[in-house]
Each structure stands twice: as structure tokens, then as C-alpha cells.
Amino acid sequence: MNHRPQIRRSAPGAAPDPDPGSDPESDPGRGFWDALRPAERAALRAVARPRRFSPRTPLCYQGDDSDHIIIIESGWAKVTSTSEEGREVVLAVRGPGDLVCESAVLGRRERSATVTALSPIPALVVPAARFTGFLDAHSRVWLLVSETFVRRLDDADRRLRAHVSAHGARRLAILLTELAELSARHGAPAPGGGVAIGPPLSQEELGSWMDASRETVARALGTLRTEGLVRTGRRRITVVDVARLREFARSPERPRPTAFTM
16 A cells, blocks of 8 residues: 655654653654654564664765655765766765665665765665655655655755855855754754864865855855854854854845946
């Protein structure tokens, strides 16, 4: 029997198992793994193969057949797409509890992106046929898969609007605010306060994500440091105050100087 997924929304979540008596559906910030009930988790583990991915190891490749899905238990990965000109573009990051390489759920089709580990990732790998069989046996989980698809469409739409409405430091502030909110769900406060950005992204990767050069990212980080909004190190960014950074991201764009020629 086939179950048609319905649309619901959620945000990325953490991986720890809930208490057996808790209700995963009561948490509006849950992700895919968080939203599974204990019996559903046990059934999914039973058809999965555990695997550990080292940093810089692809979990799946753009253009490959969709023959399995992966659930990240902990750690971070980046989602990238390569253009016909060979340019790699960062599209998103995925973290603890996230479902990735999920195009297998839609039937046999080529992967639309590459997913690469940014840190050590223990994961569950589930063949496509076993995963769809699991979904047919647990129809409620189709709704959770649908949530994942819808949320990612929303993320792509929000990214497009940010590119149109903001530039430089404000565009980076929008991205860092989202990453800080995501990271805060999975880690302790940074030493000295604030939120350490979990995904270890380079300035080049941040620039690719926000459609800007590495030099633009470096200047934007300088502005945010001057404003007292972030602290930085090698592949390390700490948001000092998420609320203030969000306020900066929403502040009106300063008019750019116009050059006149005589």
C-alpha cells in the first residue's frame, strides 16, 4: 500500500533519543530523527547499516543513482552542486539527526547534489528499497519525510530572498544567524559566552554559499567583528549575541555610493 506524503514543517534537530514516555510531536523544533518514536527508530535501525565517514569524505555524489538514504547521527556535512563550468556551489549544511541523500525516496533518479562530511560523521545507511518498505510499514513517517522536503524548499527560497535584499555584511549576518540558531541546538555555549558555529566552514565555503568572493566574506567578518557581533579563528566563528546579529541582519541596507563622471 502506498502512502501519499502530506505537508508539515519542522526545523533541524538533535540526535539524542527521547524518553520513552515523551511525545516527539510536541517539539516544534524537531528534525527527522528527533521526530521518530522509539519503536520507529528501532525499526529503522534494524534495516540500516552503521557507517562512519571521515572529514572530506562524500556521503553521496551528484549524478549518481539514488540507491540509499543516510541519517546523520552526529557531525556536520555540506551540500554542494557543481555547475557545467566546474564551479562548486555550497547549497546547505546538514547536521545531527538530518536525513540526507533523500532523493532515493522519490524513486530511482540521479542525485542532484553532493553531500560531503565536514567533520567525523557516524551515520545510518539505508538502501532505498528498505527505506520505502519502512515508510510503508510506518505511514506516519511519510509526513516527516515530507517535512524535510518542504523545509528545504523554504530554505532555498529564503536564501534567494536574502541574495536579492542584502549585500556584504548584512547577507553574511543573515547566514550566520541561521547557522547560530542551528548550532545552538547541538552544542554547549562557547567559552566566554555566545554560540560557536558548529559546521567548520571556510571563508571560501561561506562565500560560495552567499554567492560572494572570499575577499567579500573577509571584509564582512571584519565589519561584524568591529560591531562586536562575532569572534573569529581558523574555520571558527562565534556569534557573540544572536539577537543583536539578527537585528543587524534586518537593519536597512545603507545606500551605496554612486560614481559620477563628468
